[in-house]
Amino acid sequence: MMAVIAERDVVKGYGSKDRPLLSELWSRDSRGPNAAMQARGDHQPDNRQIDYARYYDPAFFQQELDKIWNRQWLFACREEDIPQVGDRVPLTIGPNSYFIVRSDTDGFKAFYNSCLHRGTMLCAKKEQAETIRCPYHAWEWNVDGRLKRIPSHWDFPDITRLNGALPEVRLERWGGFIFINADKDALPLLDALGPMPAHFAAFAPEKRYTKARFRKQVRANWKITQEAFQESYHLYATHPEGVPFTGDSQSQYDIFTTPLGAVGREAVPSAVPSMHADSSATAHAAAMVAAQVQQMWHYPDATLPDIDPARDVRAQLGDWLRQSYEQSYNRPITESDAVMIDSSLYFLYPHFTLWLSESVPFVYQFLPHESDPNLCYFDVRLLMPWREGEARPPAAEPIEIGADESIAEKAPAYGFLAMIFDQDMSNLPLVQQGLKAANPAAPYSRLGAYQEGMIQAWHELIDRDLAR
Numbered sequence: 514m515m516a517v518i519a520e521r522d523v524v525k526g527y528g529s530k531d532r533p534l535l536s537e538l539w540s541r542d543s544r545g546p547n548a549a550m551q552a553r554g555d556h557q558p559d560n561r562q563i564d565y566a567r568y569y570d571p572a573f574f575q576q577e578l579d580k581i582w583n584r585q586w587l588f589a590c591r592e593e594d595i596p597q598v599g600d601r602v603p604l605t606i607g608p609n610s611y612f613i614v615r616s617d618t619d620g621f622k623a624f625y626n627s628c629l630h631r632g633t634m635l636c637a638k639k640e641q642a643e644t645i646r647c648p649y650h651a652w653e654w655n656v657d658g659r660l661k662r663i664p665s666h667w668d669f670p671d672i673t674r675l676n677g678a679l680p681e682v683r684l685e686r687w688g689g690f691i692f693i694n695a696d697k698d699a700l701p702l703l704d705a706l707g708p709m710p711a712h713f714a715a716f717a718p719e720k721r722y723t724k725a726r727f728r729k730q731v732r733a734n735w736k737i738t739q740e741a742f743q744e745s746y747h748l749y750a751t752h753p754e755g756v757p758f759t760g761d762s763q764s765q766y767d768i769f770t771t772p773l774g775a776v777g778r779e780a781v782p783s784a785v786p787s788m789h790a791d792s793s794a795t796a797h798a799a800a801m802v803a804a805q806v807q808q809m810w811h812y813p814d815a816t817l818p819d820i821d822p823a824r825d826v827r828a829q830l831g832d833w834l835r836q837s838y839e840q841s842y843n844r845p846i847t848e849s850d851a852v853m854i855d856s857s858l859y860f861l862y863p864h865f866t867l868w869l870s871e872s873v874p875f876v877y878q879f880l881p882h883e884s885d886p887n888l889c890y891f892d893v894r895l896l897m898p899w900r901e902g903e904a905r906p907p908a909a910e911p912i913e914i915g916a917d918e919s920i921a922e923k924a925p926a927y928g929f930l931a932m933i934f935d936q937d938m939s940n941l942p943l944v945q946q947g948l949k950a951a952n953p954a955a956p957y958s959r960l961g962a963y964q965e966g967m968i969q970a971w972h973e974l975i976d977r978d979l980a981r
Contacts (some may be wrong), residue, residue, distance in 0.1 A: 523557065523962045527788055528763040535765040535782045535855070543828035544849040549712035549857075549869065554767030556775065558969035562957040565948040567975075568734040574886035578607040581863055581978045584696040585773065586705045588865040588878050589613050589623065591894070592689050593722050593908040599643050599656050603636045604693065607881045611682050612636035613691055614645065616657040623682040623693045628652055629672070630663075635679075639910075645679070654679050688718035690865075700772050707771035709859055709867070715848060716869055718896060722906050723876075725895040725926040729914040730882075733941035735864070735889035736971070739879040741937050743860060743967040745781045749789045751936050760785045766963060768970045774862035775974060777967040781856040783872065784827050815840070830854055834871060843901040846871075860967065862974050867896075873930070887945055888916070893934070895927070 528534040539550040567573045589604045590613055601614035603626055610626035612635060626634050628647040635645055644661055645654040653662040660677035663669055683694045685702035687710060692702050703710065731738050741747070748761040755761075760782040767778040818833040820826055831850030838846050838853075848871060851857070857869040858877075866877035874896045882888035892911065899906055914923045920938065921931040948956075960969055 523966075525963050526763055526765065528760070529788065532760060532763060532785055532788055534763045535760065535780055538760075538763075538782050538785065538827065539849075539851050541825070541827075542849045542851055543825060543831060544847065547715075547849055547851075549708070550849065550851055552708055552712070552767070552769070554769050554778070556768040556770050556970060558768065558966050558973055561960055561962070561969065563960065563968070563972050565951055565956045565958070567972075568737055568945065568948055569886050571886060574607075574881070576979050577975070578609070578881070580981060581975065582606045582609070582881065584694070584699060584978065585863050586685070586692045586694045586699070586702050586861075587863075588861075589684075589691045589693045591723055591908060592621070592686070592691060592719075593905060594639075595621075596907070597641060600639075600641045601636050601645075601656075602639045603634075605880070605883060608883055609695070610634060611693060611695075613684065613693065614656050620657075621684055621686070621691055622656070622658055623684040623691075624658055624679040625682060629677065629679070688713060688867075689721065690718065705771055705773040705861065707769045707776040709776055709861065712859070713867070713869060716852065716871075718867065721874070721896045721898050723894045723908040724897040724906070725924065726893065726909045727912040727914050727920060727924040727927070728890055728892045729918075729920060729938065730916040731889050731891050731938060731941055732887065732916050733889060733945040734886050735879045735881045736975075737944050738889050738891050738941055739860075739864065739866075739877075739971075740968045741941060742858065742866065742877065743777065743779060743971070744961075744965050745779065746961060746964040747937075747940070748787065751940060752933055755933075756787045756790045758786060759783055760787055762788045762964075764964070766966050768967065775970055776862070777860040777970060779856075779858045779860070779967060780851075781858075783854045783856060784830050827854060838871065841900070842898050844898065860971075862971065891938075893927075 526534045539546055542550065587604070587606065589611070590602050594602055595613065595615045598615050598617055601612050603610060603612045611623055612626045613621060613623045616622045624635070626636055628635055628649065630647060630650055630652050633647050633649040635647060643656070645656060647653070651664050655661050658679040658681060660674045663672060683697060683699065685692055687702060687706060745761040745764045748755055748759060763782055763785065765780045769776045769778070815837040818829060820829050827850045831853045834853040835846050835848070838844070852869060853871045855870060856873050858866055859869060860866050864879045868875045876894040876896050878892035880890040880892065882890070912924050914920055920927065920934045924931055927934065
């Protein structure tokens with residue numbers, strides 16, 4: 514029996530006068546609150562216990578593939594990944610495979626990754642060609658999917674240019690992102706995105722590019738891996754370095770329901786210490802954030818700000834970041850302190866995450882393994898602007914990182930945060946193994962009512978989809 518928590522019984526964060534909740538910090542923003550900061554979720558999940566079997570049971574994994582991954586909008590790639598007509602990339606979802614091709618200057622198509630002749634995969638890796646040609650018997654299509662040529666066509670009289678086109682998968686775009694959906698009857702992508710287009714309008718993801726990217730195999734289920742980023746509760750134990758300048762217990766969680774599922778937002782304040790930090794941390798929190806931002810990938814030539822602890826430290830840090838941004842990119846920016854400093858992660862059900870943050874502009878993609886529910890793939894992009902007046906830089910190619918390899922060693926472009934990722938990755942195999950060793954009389958998780966509410970909401974959606 515799932516425990517039902519009344520709205521009035523849920524304590525939404527823990528802070529103090531000196532270390533206030535994120536909502537209070539946002540209300541004091543030096544640029545004033547914006548629509549995203551004022552928006553609040555409309556759903557309080559009830560599910561407090563998650564059956565561990567759904568993280569490793571092959572039958573449950575198959576149900577997910579059939580009823581979630583075949584029916585929801587899935588992030589496939591960015592437009593800059595395939596900049597030239599004829600460029601294409603594959604997308605593998607469990608045993609299913611698709612490929613996305615730039616079919617004209619501003620057009621894209623998605624197809625099932627299977628030749629109509631004998632099923633050969635048509636796109637095994639990123640590639641470029643003027644046509645789509647099967648490597649086995651040279652059946653050939655134009656980049657828009659129209660049949661071009663069949664060798665010995667006389668032997669296939671039933672296949673013509675009228676019926677021989679490649680079967681398409683639905684494709685829609687937003688913000689430079691390309692999504693696909695195998696369900697031809699699904700509602701439009703905008704119905705899934707909910708508040709995201711409005712909240713990210715000034716952030717303008719379409720005016721950014723993939724500066725760095727890695728794809729890591731993880732020895733854990735895709736849900737376990739995603740859940741590691743859907744709460745900041747783990748900061749104290751897993752990332753103690755962040756405790757002096759990250760307000761984990763002061764974070765805010767919102768669930769925005771949409772016609773297709775939900776968008777979850779985890780907003781974590783920065784430049785304010787955790788309630789777990791000692792009393793000396795407050796005066797140094799903003800300076801520590803500034804040093805991190807400078808050392809990572811943003812403004813290595815900028816002079817660190819001289820923070821006055823007697824004044825609004827977040828406003829000072831926000832001003833420094835805006836000034837550094839404008840100098841680096843020759844672009845004006847009026848974003849709030851919150852967008853410049855804090856970490857606001859927007860999770861789109863089932864597997865896509867976009868950060869509304871100039872300090873940590875990440876994109877996450879969580880993908881199931883081809884056949885094993887105990888493995889998955891974690892794809893991370895660094896989505897950066899480029900200097901006004903210059904051409905868009907080429908998108909970085911993904912660095913493939915094995916299950917037992919270090920992100921810090923293989924993807925040094927992520928700087929300090931590569932170590933943070935490695936800390937997260939170290940937990941996940943232990944979770945995957947440990948949940949199988951649970952007491953058989955109670956093989957389920959016990960989740961926090963607020964800090965782990967997004968995990969609960971995602972499992973409610975999974976239950977909904979599997980019941981269809």
